[in-house]
Amino acid sequence: MENFTPLSALLGGGLIGLAAGLYFLLNGRIAGISGIVGGLLSPNKGDSAPLERAAFIAGLILGPLALIFGTSIEAQSMVTSPMPVIIAGGLLVGFGTTLGSGCTSGHGICGLSRFSLRSLVATLSFMMAGFLTVLVTRHLIGAA
Template identity: 55%
Template sequence: MIGLSAVLVMLFLGRIAGISGITWGAMTGPLSERGWRAAFLLGLLAAPLLVLALTGTAPEQTVPSSMPGMIVAGLLVGFGARLGSGCTSGHGVCGLARLSPRSLVAVLTFMATAILTVFVLRHLP
């Protein structure tokens, strides 16, 4: 679904479907650009409701963290997305598909950081 949405956004709007860029543009971009961006973000938020309507079961996600920890993590992810000129969907799905060297470096950095983080959290006291 993510790949399909990336193709459709590129095909019909000529834009990259990176979530951080879409979110930032929905808040700060020109008014003429905000409509499709808001619709895209609302579609992401509505997806679990659609799953519930179709299956009768709501998707469940359990995150073993405190609310302050989740807020700090969210702020760090947002900061990293701005600093890295895009998020995992922008670089990983769209950038790699366009053979962008910058996206390749970003994805390798994301993966190395994720591997290191899991190792530290699971194997070090």
């Protein structure tokens, strides 16, 4: 943790919590990315929120781009993995969100704040899977 900045981390976490809370209060929906994307790609009959879902996803993409290109802030990390690994990772995440009935944002931010036991179990499972993946790939088989 050589560049830990607690103030910006606290501010960022607070903004994420505020956005998730406002999304729920104003729309009555959980701000889980997999549910929003899933509803956009295969909407239910009578769903009145495709524009809202598209705006949410556009904000996730355009927000960081505006920050990087509109300020002097540089990206802190670069993706160096080969494209097949990135695609496989994306497919595995999609499978996991289907299996777990939601993603880290839905369970970890929105579910935990509502004291959902199911979300606690899901979040602990996500975290353990991440810990084990790093242990195996970085320490046991020595991948970058």
